[in-house]
Amino acid sequence: MSSTVFLHPASYFIAGAILLGFFGRIKIVQKVILLGVPLLAFWQIHALPESFGICHFMGFELIFGRVDKLTYVFLHVFTLMALIGAVYCLHVKETGHHIAAFLYVAGSLGTTLAGDYLTVFIFWELMAVASVFLIWYRKKKRSIEAGYRYLLVHTAGGLVLLAGIFLRYQNCHDLTFAQIAANGATTADYLIMIGFMLNAAVPPIHAWLPDAYPEATVAGAVFMCAFTTKTAVYVLARAFPGFEALAILGAIMTLYGVGYAVIENDARRILAYHIVSQVGYMVCGIGIGTAMAVNGACAHAYAHILYKALLFMGVGAVLEMTGTCKLNELGGLYKRMPLAMIFTVIGGIAISGFPLTSGFISKSMIIAAAGADHRVVLMLMLSLAAVGTFLSVGIKLPYFIWFGKDSGVEAKDAPWNMNLAMLGAAFMCIFLGVYPEYLYKMLPFAVNYHPYTAYHISETLQILGFTGLGFYLMVNYLHPEPKCNLDLDWFYRKGALVFMWLAKKPVSIANDWVGEVYRTVGMRFTLAVARALSWFDWEGIDWAVDNSARGVVEAGDQARALQTGKIQQYIGGAVVALMIVLLVVVFL
Amino acid sequence: MIVKILSYLQDHARVLKWVFFAFLVGILVFDFTIERHHAHFWGDKVIGFWALFTFFGCLGMIVFCKGLSHVWLAQPEDYYDREETENDE
Structure with missing residues (x-):
């Protein structure tokens, strides 16, 4: 076991997090660790054996490492993303922020490698707890509140997952994390699925995502957009391919997400809603469950992590330099932040699926798989979501930040490390579009799909071109407004207020009333009983056992005289006592 | 440049x-x-299908989402904060 600890990429990140804590003052060492650990992990995942790190704990078999092609493609993109994210947050001063990011990545890698549900659960919770610090480090009131909501929702989801795991153990005494047959699924399996779906932000349990991500730190959001939802996509692809519910919910997700992305004003909230939409493609692909659809889901997860992170980095750079990312306050920034503009536009055209970008070769695979499976309605829903994607993230977002009316906001290009990270992600977006075999080789099933056919190119150009026409005609109607759009988080945010009101008004009135009754009636009665018992104890029992209590009181008085009230002396005394105990133990 | x-x-x-x-x-x-031999459904055989689909889908989506936002979803930005302070009073 001890040797296999060094095999597990998550252990590098955990060790890295500890070292980062030690070198909090020495920034140069910290930077070396920040870059070195992801590089090491990215190199090391190629050398992983098929199975490792199996240990027995309280009668359970915990499998920390299980590697196959499905695991590998996710490990590949997670470690690559950790590297890009680390470059992006090199300038961040808070050591705790880096530690949280590293532990978060470790949780994600641990979940991906886990071979049983208990191990999945451990790393699943590590992810939730570590990521909430990436929200709290923004250090604004809204972020603190959003972080607590995020933590509560994820705790609830984790409990549902845990309930499913327990039920499953009771049913079949088998916690192996493997594919579940769609026709033999039990309540336990559906509970596990709901736990996973919460992290994948499947409506109606999606509202935590657009609530929390826009409140995270600039660099934290870049990490968060990559890991939580895509780890959930991995576990869904592992356990639940072919579940019809996922296919339908996934298609609904794609439209739900873009619908909000069209109307939102905060650029990071647009992107957050758009994660819901994009993860919808993957969930739908997993639900369809054919080899091509699952391949498409994995390919799309790979491509999506890179371009969504690129978009979050670009918008994050704007937020970092201007202090806002609300579209109604921005505009005409192309003169002042041209580099961020180029990179964000590359992210925008990649997410929209322009030919020669990564979206073109991954998204179409899922849509084609839906078509090949004769799911015409799903296919049309996914295509309509592609229209909304280009409309909201491909055109609206860059237009109102970089073009449009000049807002006069002062800004300059972001620090070099941010631009370098964006350059890396932008390179990958185009590289995958030009050379899709690099990605297709990693996919879990053999790929028999060619994205660059005349028909597909024509279809894509029509979708993109006429979306552009729609935007051109409706640009005034689409103008961003500084509003807060209600979503399903209304239920628990307002529900919490109702709860607080209940706690304050009726419950507290009842509490006061009971307290009053207690004071007038109960208190006198209790005091009388206590006096009687005390008299009996002192005079009756102590007399019976030879006045020992009086003796203890006198000894206590003497001991009190020894107490000086100085904490140093107590610690010193404790150390002396400890030394004496040690000496006695060693020499006797 | x-x-x-x-x-x-x-x-x-x-x-x-x-x-x-x-x-x-x-x-x-x-x-x-x-050429269109690999048609998945009837729409793939219609010339310009995706152009029409996109154009009307796009306009429909903008009108529907923006409309829904105007009549129902859009609230002042401090919607959730404001309710809390009201409650504290």
């Missing part, structure tokens, strides 16, 4: 508009020329 190009394009927005329209026509012409 990129700033100069973009500024130049912005100054010639009218030309850009006609280039864009020409591009749209070009796409439709291109759609006449391609």
Whole structure:
């Protein structure tokens, strides 16, 4: 076991997090660790054996490492993303922020490698707890509140997952994390699925995502957009391919997400809603469950992590330099932040699926798989979501930040490390579009799909071109407004207020009333009983056992005289006592 | 350099508009020329299907979402904060 600890990429990140804590003052060492650990992990995942790190704990078999092609493609993109994210947050001063990011990545890698549900659960919770610090480090009131909501929702989801795991153990005494047959699924399996779906932000349990991500730190959001939802996509692809519910919910997700992305004003909230939409493609692909659809889901997860992170980095750079990312306050920034503009536009055209970008070769695979499976309605829903994607993230977002009316906001290009990270992600977006075999080789099933056919190119150009026409005609109607759009988080945010009101008004009135009754009636009665018992104890029992209590009181008085009230002396005394105990133990 | 190009394009927005329209026509012409043996459903056999689908889908989505936002979803930005302070009083 001890040797296999060094095999597990998550252990590098955990060790890295500890070292980062030690070198909090020495920034140069910290930077070396920040870059070195992801590089090491990215190199090391190629050398992983098929199975490792199996240990027995309280009668359970915990499998920390299980590697196959499905695991590998996710490990590949997670470690690559950790590297890009680390470059992006090199300038961040808070050591705790880096530690949280590293532990978060470790949780994600641990979940991906886990071979049983208990191990999945451990790393699943590590992810939730570590990521909430990436929200709290923004250090604004809204972020603190959003972080607590995020933590509560994820705790609830984790409990549902845990309930499913327990039920499953009771049913079949088998916690192996493997594919579940769609026709033999039990309540336990559906509970596990709901736990996973919460992290994948499947409506109606999606509202935590657009609530929390826009409140995270600039660099934290870049990490968060990559890991939580895509780890959930991995576990869904592992356990639940072919579940019809996922296919339908996934298609609904794609439209739900873009619908909000069209109307939102905060650029990071647009992107957050758009994660819901994009993860919808993957969930739908997993639900369809054919080899091509699952391949498409994995390919799309790979491509999506890179371009969504690129978009979050670009918008994050704007937020970092201007202090806002609300579209109604921005505009005409192309003169002042041209580099961020180029990179964000590359992210925008990649997410929209322009030919020669990564979206073109991954998204179409899922849509084609839906078509090949004769799911015409799903296919049309996914295509309509592609229209909304280009409309909201491909055109609206860059237009109102970089073009449009000049807002006069002062800004300059972001620090070099941010631009370098964006350059890396932008390179990958185009590289995958030009050379899709690099990605297709990693996919879990053999790929028999060619994205660059005349028909597909024509279809894509029509979708993109006429979306552009729609935007051109409706640009005034689409103008961003500084509003807060209600979503399903209304239920628990307002529900919490109702709860607080209940706690304050009726419950507290009842509490006061009971307290009053207690004071007038109960208190006198209790005091009388206590006096009687005390008299009996002192005079009756102590007399019976030879006045020992009086003796203890006198000894206590003497001991009190020894107490000086100085904490140093107590610690010193404790150390002396400890030394004496040690000496006695060693020499006797 | 990129700033100069973009500024130049912005100054010639009218030309850009006609280039864009020409591009749209070009796409439709291109759609006449391609083969379609791997049709997934009836729409794949209709020339210009995706152009129509996109155009009406796009307008419909904008009108529906923006409309829904105006009549129901949009609230002042401090909607959730404001309720809390009201409650504290």
